[in-house]
Amino acid sequence: MRVTNHPVLGDAPPGRQVTIWLDGEPLAAVEGEPIAAALLASGRRVFRRTPRFHEPRGVFCGIGRCTDCIMTVDGVPNVRTCVTAVRDGMVITSNLKEVPAGDQ
Amino acid sequence: MPGVKYSGRLSDAELAAVLPPAERLAQGPVAVIECVQSIPCNPCEKACPFGAITVGDDITALPALDRAKCKGCGLCISRCPGLAIFVVDASGDEATIMLPYEYLPLPAAGDVVDALDRSGKPAGTARVLKVNTAAGLEGTAVVTLAVPRKLADIVRNFRPRGRDAIYICRCNEVSEAEIRQAVREGARTVAAVKLATRAGMGLCQGRTCRRLVSRIIAEETGQHPAEVLPATARPPVRTLPLGTLAGGEDDE
Structure with a gap:
């Protein structure tokens, strides 16, 4: 779900529809919205798994503070998806399949 | 509210304004809307099928509950983004409290859990009667607890036992x-x-x-x-690629 008409903020500005690549699959997104917003709108709630206990994590604070929502974006690891804007063609991967060793 | 010291939980004066009178509690389940901050928010108004909750045209107004219309169905509980709505039934020997719960793993009916008060401190023992995870709740489970009747106005959360996962x-x-x-x-x-x-x-x-x-x-x-000696705070204040510090890349 995307909020297009907010009771206080008003109407959302019209955004350009773009395609981002999530774990190899194309996903329609709006340019400029946070990556996390595009993922949530598509129904994705688990963004990664934790190194120590392999528990699912997604959006927690939503303001760039907690780093729960980090993913790998265009090859850059640990990007906070809640404060990173969507650009056309972005390649986003999670660490869902990875099992990082040593960093515990 | 004048004279209120903001502590992160409701003061006695604020509670007095939202808690139902004993006569209404004894009549059966009723919503308790512990919402005291004038923020722009009104999903509770639309959630009630009986028209018992009114926010009105001014979206920052506090919700007003018509307790005569409230059936205690609990449909408003999961709709409140602030998790501020409970349904309390103190008509029997035990009180039941329906509350929103957004932690995993969820408890199961029959579990015995530690009941918590509004500050998160243990207030007694509760039994889980029901865990509602219907799709319409959109991820906010509604858990029904049985607690001693004297805790009906006290218990507002719980902590599962035997888990070290906080x-x-x-x-x-x-x-x-x-x-x-x-x-x-x-x-x-x-x-x-x-x-x-x-x-x-x-x-x-x-x-x-x-x-x-x-x-x-x-x-x-x-x-x-x-x-307590605080941790040493060191710059940078937010995460940066090392290349930014080295001057090799433009930071966006």
Whole structure:
């Protein structure tokens, strides 16, 4: 779900529809919205798994503070998806399949 | 509200304004809307199929509950983004409390759990009667607890028993029990706890956990949290690629 008409903020500005690549699959997104917003709108709630206990994590604070929502974006690891804007063609991967060793 | 000291939970004066009178509680289940801040929010108004909740045209107005119309169905509970709505039934020997619950794993009906008051402190024992996870609740489970009747106005949350999964440091997955253990073994400062447990060494650099660690040290050692030596704060204040510091790349 995307909020297009907010009771206080008003109407959302019209955004350009773009395609981002999530774990190899194309996903329609709006340019400029946070990556996390595009993922949530598509129904994705688990963004990664934790190194120590392999528990699912997604959006927690939503303001760039907690780093729960980090993913790998265009090859850059640990990007906070809640404060990173969507650009056309972005390649986003999670660490869902990875099992990082040593960093515990 | 004039005269209210903001503590993060409702004051006695604020509670008095939202708690139902004893006569209404004795008549059967009724919503308790513990919403006291004038924020722009009104999903509760649309959630009620009986028209018992009114916010009105001014979206920052507090919800007004018509307790005569309220059937205690609980449909409003999961619709409140602030998790501020409960349904209390104190008409029987035991009171039941329906509350929103957004933690995993969910309890099961029949579980015995620690009932918590509004400050998160244990208030007694509760039994889980029902866990509602219907799709329409959109991820906010509605849990029904049975508690002694005298706790009907006290209990507003619960903690499952036998689990050590309350994370203090979310980045490095360090639990409350691990931090308490480190303090008991001699770590008396936030930095010492950090060295012992890695709490605060993750990507967020302690933004989420350092105050909680201070509070735990204070509780364990009988100090005031302000007396606990805080962690050393070092720049940068937010995560940066190393290339930015080296001047090799433009930071966006």
